[in-house]
Amino acid sequence: MNIIGISINHRNSPVELREELHLNREEIIDFIPKLKDHISEGFVLSTCNRTEIFGAPHSEKVDVAGIIDGLKSFKPVNNFGEKNFDRYFSCGAVKHIFAVATGIDSLVLGDSQILGQVKEAVELSKDLDFAGTITNRLFDTTIKVGRRAIKESLIGEGAVTVSYAAVQVIEKIFANLDKKHALIIGAGETGELAAIHLRDKGVGLITIANRTYEKAEKLAEKIHGDIIPLKNVAEDLHHFDIIVSATSSNDFIVNYDDVKKMMRKRRGAPVCIMDIAIPRDIDPKVTNIENVFYNDIDSLQIIVKQNMKKREKEIPVVEEIIMEEMVQYFNWYNTLEVVPTIKSIREFFEDIRQDELSKIKHKVTEEDYAKLENMTRRMVGRLLHNPTMKLKEIAESGANANQITTQTLIAKELFGINNENLRTEEQDSNWHKN
Amino acid sequence: MLDAIHGLNIALPVMYIVTFALYVIAFFKDNSGLENIKRVILFLTCTTHVFYLLARTIEFNHPPITTKFEIFTVLAFSIACSYFLLELVTDNRGTGLFILLFSVLFQVISSLFIQDLIEVREVLRNRMLGMHVISALLGYSGITISAVHGLLFLILYKDIKLNKFSIIFNRLPSLETLEKMSFISLIIGFLLLTLSISIGIIWLPGAFPDYSFLDPKLISTALVWLVYGTGIIIKLSGIWYGKKVIWFSLAGFIIAMFSLMLSNIFASSFHSFY
Incomplete structure (x- = not known):
């Protein structure tokens, strides 16, 4: 091939x-x-x-x-x-x-x-x-x-990126994401990816907070979200059910007391905090607060690794599918071999017919010659009808490659045809038209 | 008919075990392809159970609520049937094995010890009693399903808090869903228990002239009702969320189970029929 x-x-x-x-x-x-x-x-x-x-x-x-x-x-x-x-x-x-x-x-x-x-x-x-x-x-x-x-197969199952793993955890906490309000702190690449995942999962409202206002504005526009100034984050935390932080800040942006205050204002309603920044943006001690679900990069990596292992186990299943489809594809490809064989046999017969006709062309009248020409054309057509149909049938029935090769070889052997011609586009298109 | 009843008495625990096994396999194995099959098998098991209960009622001329073991088979059925409806409505299929375990236990014990009783006390043939017991059993099924979902909520809550992303994390629905399922089954259970208590109070003076409202069974039932009622009001008023409500529900379940056993512990209760 x-x-x-x-x-x-x-x-x-x-x-x-x-x-x-x-x-x-x-x-x-x-x-x-x-x-x-x-x-x-x-x-x-x-x-x-x-x-x-x-x-x-x-x-x-x-x-x-x-x-x-x-x-x-x-x-x-x-x-x-x-x-x-x-x-x-x-x-x-x-x-x-x-x-x-x-x-x-x-x-x-x-x-x-x-x-x-x-x-x-x-x-x-x-x-x-x-x-x-x-x-x-x-x-x-x-x-x-x-x-x-x-x-x-399960080759595409489970989250294999940190930001998607965060979404997977969020989905284990909340059922109706369309009624939830998410805050993304940091409009960098990671924050953007998380925001897009959350939007795709149907989170009701997404708000962006970023040091550079223009960047926040750009991301908010992209995901049809809101913006709040970064300095207001601690005060406004209680409005959000989901908080994803991914800034490059060296200090905590949200500390333990901020979250404690937030939970009081939320009357204990659950909140999911995903800290996917290095170094961390949120004090990890917040995990001790009731109904606060805190995850950092390390914990999310556990999910990623688990899912990668699961996907690796699926490779043989996928390879099996590939093999099955390869066999079918090559079976089809091999049937194309039939086209030049049929063409060669027809050309072979036509050459013989023309040769024989040329031998008698000057020995008979024009009227008789026309009759002979018609008669030999019909005869060759009838003689070749069955072999042609049979070869086409084999090709169209999706028979295996070996059978097709054997049949075409026998046909070529019988008529002494050694067809090494490559298929041309014209032949291909003729074959498909037929 | 008797042969059919005996046959079904053997077949039912087997069917429940098979159904339970399918739910276990589907829970632990990825892509098992059993998601729809297990639901169909559960439906067939519930349908067979309906025939069994009807056959017993017709053959022995009383509803199957006259002995502990008849009650157990009705309880197995009502738990399985309630779960089936819950699964159908919510399409959450990850909690079935934890609930059907109760059906398996109740049906196996029932099938082992159940007897063919034709002669029963006249009071147990009363139609009001039938309604009282059946609504109570459905109510108990509701609070059992609620408690199981509550327990699963607590396990998942702990797993997420500790970043343990085990099979529980992967298979169970979200905390919010578990809480919702627990609360819906609790409301249904509570309403049916209320109905059962109401029928009991109306029917009581006529059936038992010597009854007392200080009977331990009545006191414990009232306590169960109050605990659940308070929990529901607190939840609906938005004062408490998630874990606290779940603990309340579990406390109610423990008291309810204790109350259910009271009639056997205190033989002096008018509620002891067997």
């Missing part, structure tokens, strides 16, 4: 290099025409953690170096060498792209976003006319594998 894959990922390249090589949508749109010099059909997947180039080359000769050079000239980066990319061929390429779609090849095992990113890459490839028979089927199967992994 003539499929190649080039993968720049977290195993072979440092994060700086991966970031530099990241291609956004517009860049992929510009890069694909250049890629067409080497690959007839394929796709480019690029996320912050990986860049993958997959496709079927124009000929048997696979020009990986050409593709890499093309990428280098399109996106010049320093220190990008042989060791920074993996190459995959044929089965290996298919297996790799299936593994990518399921998230078992991701930096965060079972990454839930990767399937969506694969889908986007596939759609873009189709939009740019970069998808052919082989890759279209490969795309569909890749998406199917990704979906099956989510549905049939």
Whole structure:
């Protein structure tokens, strides 16, 4: 099978290099025409953690170096060498792209976003006319594998980031998040991620407090939340059921007495405090107060580690799914072998017919010649009808690869055809039209 | 009919054990695929139990509330049935094994010792008594389910406080849900107990001319009712939250269980029928 894959990922390249090589949508749109010099059909997947180039080359000769050079000239980066990319061929390429779609090849095992990113890459490839028979089927199967992994395994279950683990704990305390009010202290990357998770979980109202007002405003706008000044946090704490703190402050922002006062004002109503800052923003002694559920990074890491272990246990289940789909994909691929065989047999018969007709062309009248031509065409058609239909039936029935290879070999042997022709796009499209 | 009753008497504990086992497996095993099967099996067990109770009532010509072991089988049924309805309404499936354990215990003890009683005291054939006992048993089922959810609340509360993210943390619903489930079952249990007490008070003077309102059973029942009533008012008025209300509910449950046993401890109570 003539499929190649080039993968720049977290195993072979440092994060700086991966970031530099990241291609956004517009860049992929510009890069694909250049890629067409080497690959007839394929796709480019690029996320912050990986860049993958997959496709079927124009000929048997696979020009990986050409593709890499093309990428280098399109996106010049320093220190990008042989060791920074993996190459995959044929089965290996298919297996790799299936593994990518399921998230078992991701930096965060079972990454839930990767399937969506694969889908986007596939759609873009189709939009740019970069998808052919082989890759279209490969795309569909890749998406199917990704979906099956989510549905049939627990590879995507449980929180595997600290901010998501915080949300998991919050969900174990409160049931109706839509009626809860959350405070995010710190509008940095971690705070933003926590705010987005809480918004996605349907928390009723989210308020942001940050040292820099503009940053708070920006995040509040993004998540449709409110803002309070950082200096007012201690006074206003009692309004919030969920408090997530992620600042870079060296001192406590909320101390024990603040929380004690808050609980008095809340008349003991439970509050969930997630301190995901290093060093900590909230005095850990608050955990001793009744109905205060306090978690810091260390305790949330316990959840992350537990979930990672669970996901690791699911890898064999996902690999089983990949194997099943690979078998089906290659069975389908092998049926394509039938097309050139049928074509060769037909050409073989047609040559004989033409040869025989040419021998008698000048010995009979034009009228008789026309009759003979018609008669031989019908005869060849009838003779080839059954073998053609039988070969098509075998292909369409999804018979296994060995059976198809055997049948086509017998057919070729019987008529002495040694067909080494490669399938052309025209043949492929004819086959699918039929 | 008698053969069918005897057959069901053996089949029921087996069915309860199987149902309980399915709930245990589903609780401890990820992705066991038993989520819907266990619910169907619980439904079949409850349905079979209905046939068993009806068959006993018809065959022995009295509702199955005349002996401790008949009461136990009704209690097993009402706990399982109440839980089934609760699971159906709330779709929270993580607490079933803790509640169905009570059904298994009550049904196994009942099946081991239950007898075919045709001759019973006339007072036990009274329809008012039937309503009184059945509403009381449903009430006790309600407060049992409430207590189990309360206990689970306390375990989960402790686990979260101590950052112990065990199977309890992973499988149980949220603290808020447990508290809500505990409170809803408590309200239902309390209302049914109130109904049972009301029927008892109306029916008492006619059935027992020598009754006394100072009877230990009546005093303990009144105490249970007051404890639960106070707890409900405190919770509804928003004075107390979570853990405090749960402790109140558990205290009520302990007093209720003590009250249930009183009739056997104090033989002098008019409430001792067996």
